[in-house]
Amino acid sequence: MLLEPRRIVGRVFPIFSWSRRYDVRTGIGDLIAGITVALTLIPQSIAYASLAGFEPQYGLYASFAGGFVYAVMGTCPQINIGPTALLSLLTFTYTNGTNSDYAVLLCFIGGIIQLFAGIVQLGFLVEFVSLPVVSGFTSAAAITIASSQIKGLLGLKFNAETFISTWRGVFYNIGRTRFEDTLLGLSCCIVLMGMKALKDIRLKDPQDEKSGRILVLQRSLWFAGVSRNAIIVVIASVVAFFVHEDKDNPLILTGNITPGLPKPQLPPFYTMIGNTTVSAGEMFSHLGSGLLVVPLVGIISNVAIAKAFSKGRTLDATQEIVALGACNIIGAFFRSFPVNGSFTRSAVSDASGVKTPAAGFYTGIIVLLTLGLLTPYFYFIPRAALSAVIMCAVLHMVDIAILKRLWQNNRLDLIPLLGTFVSCLALGVELGLGCGVAIDVLLLLYYQSRPRLDIKYVDESNYPPHFSIHPIGGLHFASAERLRSKIVSLKHNNNLATLSDLTVIPNGAVTNGASELRAGSNVLVVHCDAICRLDYTFLQSIKMLVQEWSRNGRVVWCDASPLIKEQLNTVIQEPLYCDTEQLGLFLIGLW
Numbered sequence: 098m099l100l101e102p103r104r105i106v107g108r109v110f111p112i113f114s115w116s117r118r119y120d121v122r123t124g125i126g127d128l129i130a131g132i133t134v135a136l137t138l139i140p141q142s143i144a145y146a147s148l149a150g151f152e153p154q155y156g157l158y159a160s161f162a163g164g165f166v167y168a169v170m171g172t173c174p175q176i177n178i179g180p181t182a183l184l185s186l187l188t189f190t191y192t193n194g195t196n197s198d199y200a201v202l203l204c205f206i207g208g209i210i211q212l213f214a215g216i217v218q219l220g221f222l223v224e225f226v227s228l229p230v231v232s233g234f235t236s237a238a239a240i241t242i243a244s245s246q247i248k249g250l251l252g253l254k255f256n257a258e259t260f261i262s263t264w265r266g267v268f269y270n271i272g273r274t275r276f277e278d279t280l281l282g283l284s285c286c287i288v289l290m291g292m293k294a295l296k297d298i299r300l301k302d303p304q305d306e307k308s309g310r311i312l313v314l315q316r317s318l319w320f321a322g323v324s325r326n327a328i329i330v331v332i333a334s335v336v337a338f339f340v341h342e343d344k345d346n347p348l349i350l351t352g353n354i355t356p357g358l359p360k361p362q363l364p365p366f367y368t369m370i371g372n373t374t375v376s377a378g379e380m381f382s383h384l385g386s387g388l389l390v391v392p393l394v395g396i397i398s399n400v401a402i403a404k405a406f407s408k409g410r411t412l413d414a415t416q417e418i419v420a421l422g423a424c425n426i427i428g429a430f431f432r433s434f435p436v437n438g439s440f441t442r443s444a445v446s447d448a449s450g451v452k453t454p455a456a457g458f459y460t461g462i463i464v465l466l467t468l469g470l471l472t473p474y475f476y477f478i479p480r481a482a483l484s485a486v487i488m489c490a491v492l493h494m495v496d497i498a499i500l501k502r503l504w505q506n507n508r509l510d511l512i513p514l515l516g517t518f519v520s521c522l523a524l525g526v527e528l529g530l531g532c533g534v535a536i537d538v539l540l541l542l543y544y545q546s547r548p549r550l551d552i553k554y555v556d557e558s559n560y561p562p563h564f565s566i567h568p569i570g571g572l573h574f575a576s577a578e579r580l581r582s583k584i585v586s587l588k589h590n591n592n593l594a595t596l597s598d599l600t601v602i603p604n605g606a607v608t609n610g611a612s613e614l615r616a617g618s619n620v621l622v623v624h625c626d627a628i629c630r631l632d633y634t635f636l637q638s639i640k641m642l643v644q645e646w647s648r649n650g651r652v653v654w655c656d657a658s659p660l661i662k663e664q665l666n667t668v669i670q671e672p673l674y675c676d677t678e679q680l681g682l683f684l685i686g687l688w
Contacts, residue, residue: 142156173407245257337478398440
């Protein structure tokens, strides 16, 4: 019993487990990964703050606390917690037209919901959102995010919240396109996509004295590829600095960024909009469904990333949810908006040779140094360059390959995927996700109303002729009437060849085929070994079935469990039970 608290602490804070084996070699691997991830995180966080509708420093505020907390509570070394395109878009959706206090409150409450879901082990709820729905949602969100950056890329200024309104605004304002911003933005996009390919270049390694230099060149190309966002932002800022010395405002710049570290403070439960004080209740009312949608999407994304990088190890999904909730709760005390794991940064961390979650410590420290020392230099970052960073970062989220896989495996799964995708683009990502889940539920009910039912007409030497059915799984209200009518049709249709889903097991003496077989028995054997439960509606349907079949026939319940027998006894008078071993003799006795 004395060990129990220690085990609990070890599970909630995995750092106590892996820190015992931490050595210099491991620390160097984590340091390299932490620095490399920071070079990706810092420009992304500034860009994602803009996507969420806030000043650039809020992206940096959201980038350090999660790394520290996840290093203590996380289980997957590769995961980097911070701003992501998807949650930034959702944050903008639910807080547009307000101020940063709403986003901080959304982060705090979302974290509490995630923590609660992990503690009471509600993580299974994410299983009700199928992969086609997730794919349709993320693909539509990626296109929505990329579309929202078109105006920044072209130097346009107009208000738009959805995919349709964005393109409507582009259409009506296309004449105001700024040439300098467009040229810089497109150039950044082209260079970013080209640099992305650098990390995948594999140079030949000849067995001579040049092999060392080739290895250095290989690593340099890889480093340039994974650090492309930081490199592009720095180069674009230098260009903007010199251009602005010669001309008046040729480029739209990020502008002044509040320097320094955020002061720890309680999450806001009231705020000021203009001269009006907004209460906590009004803030909750405005955030609405976002209080559930944002943490749910965060959980789905984080667990999916952890699974992708688990590499055969056992994944503690519950602990991942708890850790994510803690990251958002603690982050809210430092003015963070909602965060979760980033697949892009996690892939960079994995490729950098990360060893433990401690890499998040090093990344967080670099972000803090950036906030304390470098924010004055962010003034000249062009908005077009940040738009290019976001657009290139979300392109990989559009999953086209899944269409082919679903077409080959199960075409019905295309319905929730396409339904979610179209709904997200037409109605917005939050309503689109709801539509996708609704389609999933309808499909689930469709499948549940048609459970597998193995129906046979047995006419062989070992048994007297009888109908045999093998229901599979739980039988409930959705399938009750359909299965009852299907079974009753066996009794009223003498020509077995006209009965669908029927397998005929004939006596060896019969040679003329199923079309000439006639039902010679009114005995129905229901094999219950694969039935796990019956609900009330289905029991009432069984009662009607037995009453109808028993007019000139018998129903036998074979291999029923004690629970199923107890349920059947409540609706059937003197039911007939037997085991498979006794079935032959039992049927002979009835015959």
